[in-house]
Amino acid sequence: MTVVPPAHIADHMTTELDGRSSSVFLVLSGPGGTGKSSLIRMWRKADPDIGYVKNVTTRGRRPADPVSGVDDDDFFDFVSRERFRELVETDQLAQWVNPQEGYYSGTPRQPLLDAIAQRRDLLFDYTPQLYLNLQRAFPEQVVGVFVAPPSMEVLRERLTGRTSGAGDKLQLKFNMGVQDLSYVDMHRYHVTNHDLTETLETLRGILRAEKSRLDRLPELRERYEAMKDRRQMLFYYDPAGTRIDGI
Numbered sequence: 001m002t003v004v005p006p007a008h009i010a011d012h013m014t015t016e017l018d019g020r021s022s023s024v025f026l027v028l029s030g031p032g033g034t035g036k037s038s039l040i041r042m043w044r045k046a047d048p049d050i051g052y053v054k055n056v057t058t059r060g061r062r063p064a065d066p067v068s069g070v071d072d073d074d075f076f077d078f079v080s081r082e083r084f085r086e087l088v089e090t091d092q093l094a095q096w097v098n099p100q101e102g103y104y105s106g107t108p109r110q111p112l113l114d115a116i117a118q119r120r121d122l123l124f125d126y127t128p129q130l131y132l133n134l135q136r137a138f139p140e141q142v143v144g145v146f147v148a149p150p151s152m153e154v155l156r157e158r159l160t161g162r163t164s165g166a167g168d169k170l171q172l173k174f175n176m177g178v179q180d181l182s183y184v185d186m187h188r189y190h191v192t193n194h195d196l197t198e199t200l201e202t203l204r205g206i207l208r209a210e211k212s213r214l215d216r217l218p219e220l221r222e223r224y225e226a227m228k229d230r231r232q233m234l235f236y237y238d239p240a241g242t243r244i245d246g247i
Ligand SMILES: Nc1ncnc2c1ncn2[C@@H]1O[C@H](COP(=O)(O)OP(=O)(O)OP(=O)(O)O)[C@@H](O)[C@H]1O
Pocket: 031, 032, 033, 034, 035, 036, 037, 038, 039, 065, 067, 068, 070, 125, 158, 159, 161, 162, 193, 194, 195, 196
């Protein structure tokens, strides 16, 4: 038996019900030391197509992490304060902050505009402050995931385990992390980083889900719109498509 498509569908039988989503800027946000840069490093290794834009910062380089191998140069472009000021004044930064006394960091704008034009997804490793600034600049693209340590004790251990944060700096970092916790409600997702591999799987699931949102699939929405039966209301049994004639 041949199945005959209803008249309004006849011209659309080969229409593809698939589409390429617009860009997602997935921001891993939360206190320093929760594992954000380790996760991004693993993700980029597993999926070289995922984009990452280095921040510009005026702070000094940290030595590579002996445990995770995270290298500062993979995440930042180091610039002088004069150069930073020039970037701000010529509007080349999408957002910038003064996270600690004496240093500044920010996000270059152009690579983000390029990613949107090419529909590429980007990952970010940010504090809540940077995340909120970026969200204000790119509200449609930015999705905030708060990455939390399993407990504050574990955060303290992870911070202490790193070579970078000795003495006062470590105390400051921990205190700033405690402040960051109060911004959790500004995020769309919350992920507790017990195990790096499992957390990465969850994050990839979040990205997949965000890319399946209809508001990120403009052409696909148009195709469905073109196939719509203008006479349809939700929802009645009308397999022959003739009920309207009886009104
Ligand atoms: N799930 C985990 N289990 C065990 N150790 C972890 C886990 N996640 C991260 N770590 C360790 O915790 C330390 C901090 O991780 P990482 O540098 O990735 O944090 P971060 O959130 O990027 O911090 P920052 O923003 O300050 O760079 C590293 O030594 C890393 O190896």
